[in-house]
Amino acid sequence: MAEEADVPPLADISCGQEDDDSDGWDEMEVSGEQTACLFCSKSFLTIAVALDHCRTEHNFDLLTLKKKYNMDCYSYIKMINYIRLQQPDPKILTESSVALWDDDAYLKTGTVEPWLMYDFDDLGTAPSTPHYAIDGKPPLSNMNFSDLQVQIQHLNMQLRQKDTLLENAMKDMQKMKEVTRTIVESGDANLKKIPHNVINLPAGSDGEYFNSYSHFGIHHEMLDDKVRTFSYRDAILNNSEVFKGKEVLDLGCGTGILSMFSAKSGASRVFGIDQSEVIYKAMDIIRENNLQDTIQLIKGKLEQINLPVEKVDIIVSEWMGYFLLFEGMLDSFIYARDKYLKEGGHLLPNRCNISVVGISDTKRYDNVVNFWDDVYGFSMRCMKNDVISEAFVEVVPSDTIFTNSVVVTDIDLTRCDTTACEFTSKFNLTANSDGTLTALAGYFDTFFELPNTVEFSTGPHATKTHWQQTVFYLKETVELKRGESIECKLSCTRFKKNVRGLTVTITIGNNSYQYLLA
Incomplete structure (x- = not known):
């Protein structure tokens, strides 16, 4: 690595410039x-x-x-x-x-x-x-304009030189990190027993998704979600006879809580996989709890690595996203099932469904939708279409539930494929009182169908979870009398380029609305 005195200060590149677009910028100025x-x-x-x-x-x-x-x-x-x-x-x-x-x-x-x-x-x-x-x-x-061009070319040349130096410095730093990690791990007898795969793979189109899980706040939110965490804990610990002596894959292990539950339940070996940087903290957590002889953590994307074993007995994963499928990990869960699960093995969870329920909350509707009719004396009605086209993730008060709840899709995780993310369901909603239908709320239920069955719901009738509910506000509200029904249809499709995003189309009566979860 070059001496520190030989390295000029690094360039501060503004957010509006691309790394390899400087030549195009020159041509624009000359034009x-x-x-x-x-x-x-x-x-x-x-x-x-x-x-x-x-x-x-x-x-x-x-x-x-x-x-x-x-x-x-x-x-x-x-x-x-x-x-x-x-x-x-x-x-x-x-x-x-x-x-x-x-x-x-x-x-x-x-x-x-x-x-x-x-x-x-x-x-x-x-x-x-x-x-x-x-x-x-x-x-x-x-x-003089020609002087400007000379100055621009000179600055671009300096920028390219500094970019080259920065790239070389990053390569040297990566080599130093690998050497340091090797020294540390070779000095730890326990780590010799369970080698940690810390392959750094290119994030690709999933980079932003995985980077979001590098922030510790999101892990605090998930761990603090007692409905979520207690359900997984009970499904694992209350079925110790299923886990005893078995090999377990924890997909998207995060801080390693499900891996540690599995080890505590008697698993012989647990392989925790995560692509985000939080896995390095998970390694510290595993050592802190003296579980390094049982739990092996692997950094990388499941589809691009190989497990140390050919098959596992159990796959456990908290893969669900908002509205179950938005930003979820269903594709990876299915890939893990098809490649690594032994015949007769167990999935946790093994089944999920999505439900919708009609909501009557005129106060909230006024705050979200009708707000744009008069904004400090000005009309901003043109904003309504854009506002309504986005699904809202929020807590729906239980006293605003206006209709029956209907399951729009049921996913058997033991046999489904990735097309489960795309479905269409026709159904009727029936009012439980006189009122105004202002929105539909979507939520999901999760099932661990083991000898000691555990399940939980993310609906407005249940205890709040970090998933909350996904609310689809209607452009045209519907007046209904108690016992009156209305025909509905919901279609869910994936984005073509970002498969973690969804388009949800809802038809109520004669009106159709499209919502984006992006």
Whole structure:
């Protein structure tokens, strides 16, 4: 590894730049694309001149706004899109006490224009503030255009050099980590008995999903969910005759709680697999509880590794997501079952179903949907369609249950395939009182059908879990009398590119609504 003095300081790359797009940026600057003023019809050769114009002619000082609202590059993109869409008077923006554009809807843009390519993160720092003289240096808007190109090429060359140094440094650090881990593990007699596979695999399209489980808060939330954790504990410990002397696979082991329950129930060996970084803490937890002779942890994606054994007797996994299937691990659970479970082996859980129930909660409906009719004296009804198209994950008060509950799909995990995520169900909902149907709430039940059966529900009638309920608000509410029924249909399909996402289509009477769980 190079001496520390030979390594120049690393570049601070803004969120708006891609690693390998610098050449494209050069070409865009050379093209001389006109930059239209944010507030009038004038156009300018460079953003630098356009910024000067906005500051002097419209009293719109971007640097002042950046400091006032503590803006980052994402806030800047939202502001530009807000201005293009809403065409506000600049005085409204500069005098407002809040950032009017602070809505993620404004991150979506159609046309990419020079304003959106501006390196906003460097605004206010020398030498990258184009419309201010800093430390006696002239504003970039007054510099010769060819000089700008020379400066850009020079900076890009420096950036590439620093990227190369950074890449080499990361490789050296990875080698050091591997050497250190080898030294530590070779000095621990217990670790020699149970080698830990710590293969780091590329996250691919699942990177964001697995990274979310690297945050310890989510594990605290799951462990603190007593309905979830006690159900798994009881299913394992109350069926010790099933676990005694058996080999167990804990898929998505997280902090290792189910692996430790399995070991306590008499399993001879337990293999815990997880892709997220939390598995390194799980290793510490296993040692802290002196279970390293029984439990072996493996870091990696199940589909890309091989277990130390050909088959296991039991697979245990808390694979379920919101609405059971959203961001769940059903595909991996099925893969583990088909590749590693012995004939006659056990799955925990072995069955799940999804149910829906009608909800009547006009107060909540007003807060979520009708809120947009009058927002501080302004109509924002155009927001309703986007709001309603998203399913909400929240706790539904039990006293708002308005209809019977209907099972829309039942999944036998011992024989299902991945098409279980896509289904259509027709059913009737019957009102249990006079009222207004404002939403449907989806939830799931989980079953451990062993000699001592355990089950739990995530419905609004049961004790709250971290899954809560998935609520689908209706654009058109339905008035029903007690005992009156209405025909419904629910279809669930997967996203084509992100298989952890779902599209749910609900038909009530003559109206159909589509919801995204993304």
